[in-house]
Amino acid sequence: MSRLAWRDLATEAISGIGSRPARTALTIAGVVMGIGTLVTTLGVSATAGNQIAGRFDAATATEVTVHVPRPGDPAAPPPVRWTAPDDVARLNGVTAVAAYSRTEEGKDLPVRANAVKDPTRILDRLLPVIGSTPTLLDAARADVTAGRFFDSGHVTRRDRVAVLGAEAATQLGLTRVDNQPAVLVDGEPYTVIGVLGQVRRADQQVLSSAVILPWTSADDGLHLGGITTVAITTALGGAQLIAAQAPVALAPNDPAGLQVEAPPDPASLRTGVAQDVSGLLLVLGLVSLIVGALGIANVTLVTVMERTAEIGLRRALGARRRHIAAQFLLESTVIGLLGGIVGASTGVLAVVAISVARQWTPIVDGALAAASPLVGAVVGLLAGLYPALRAARMQPVDALRGPG
Structure with missing residues (x-):
């Protein structure tokens, strides 16, 4: 073989x-x-x-956004009080918090820079209108290129002042505020005291095209209602914890009714x-x-x-x-x-x-x-x-x- x-x-x-x-x-x-x-x-x-x-982008990793639903009954109390963001600010790890209400999407208000009737120029611009707390700049990581942002004094006095986003200012033809220009928002006059620069927070880019008012005067003249968004920035590593605690601090009776957006775990x-x-x-x-x-x-x-x-x-x-x-x-x-x-x-x-x-x-x-x-x-x-x-x-x- x-x-x-x-x-x-x-x-x-x-x-x-x-x-x-x-x-x-x-x-x-x-x-x-x-x-x-x-x-x-x-x-x-x-x-x-x-x-x-x-x-990992440290800025993105520290951004928490809470969306507040609008109540079905206009006469019902708002789900989140305007003083509630102060409770969130006291949470350990929160570096900035701001709350604002804004016009519903698709229902932006007419805004014009002056009342002159010029048939050859489109004066009215449909822009988002926001009623905000004075801490919005820090929470949105934004800055002001002209003038200033309103403060707590404007909010308390219910002053009719406005800050324009960069795109909104361009559309309205306003490039300077030293001459105290005014805008008419749905027929209500507001003095422009500042123009925003870059908004570095990606989920708050609506501010660039918006007219931003103190929430008190926005509620008085335009009836924007209660808070619709709470923007929070945290210390690095604290976003997940704050995302769990913020709804309880904002709406203790119904925290599950709030929608929270938090960055993914790195x-x-x-x-x-x-x-x-x-x-x-x-x-x-x-x-x-x-x-x-x-x-x-x-x-x-x-x-x-x-x-x-x-x-x-x-x-x-x-x-x-x-x-x-x-x-x-x-x-x-x-x-x-x-x-x-x-x-x-x-x-x-x-x-x-x-x-x-x-x-x-x-x-x-x-x-x-x-x-x-x-x-x-x-x-x-x-x-x-x-x-x-x-x-x-x-x-x-x-x-x-x-x-x-």
């Missing part, structure tokens, strides 16, 4: 691989690209995701980003790995065709089909194994190099790096199946005649 010892099988496979070093190196390079891309992709995505916590956001990036880039790594497998299959098949006479001679001397198949399978498996080892090493070095260049802390999945040679071997084994089976099916007489 014909037998082939494992030592002889290994010797034949290594001899076949080493007989064409240039071709073998190019074939291994395909697997190196696939495995290296996988390790690099997953390592870089995990490393980048870990930086989300450190580079840790969960980091995990989600890493998973999303890994999922997208993993496809690239798999495609590279498939290309490497096709390269192994193609080179092994070419090798089988070139060694037809050798296969026929070995079959004539008593080699069995399984011996021929085992030799070529071992060759392709060794090529895949070498590609996996080099690819894993290349991927780890790439992750470290990228992390050093970006001044990140590198994160490499040790299990993935350790399993990469095995993955390469499996890819090589699967890629060599068809060429090995084709070599094993050759008849000795046909094989000895050579290809052709």
